[in-house]
Amino acid sequence: MDNKKPILSVEKQIQHLKDKGVKFEIMDEESAQHYLTEHNNYFKLTSYRKIM
DSSP: OOOOOOOOOHHHHHHHHHHTTOOOSSSOHHHHHHHHHHHOOHHHHHTTSOOO
């Protein structure tokens, strides 16, 4: 059984963050998309989301 998670495009990463409750108040979605494209720190970024 293959339990690997699919690789998400930057647009899908943004949507996934929104689905998880991340709000783009400090950085807008377009800036976040640029950042993820240039730096690819999605997993570091998700560690900052507020867990409710």
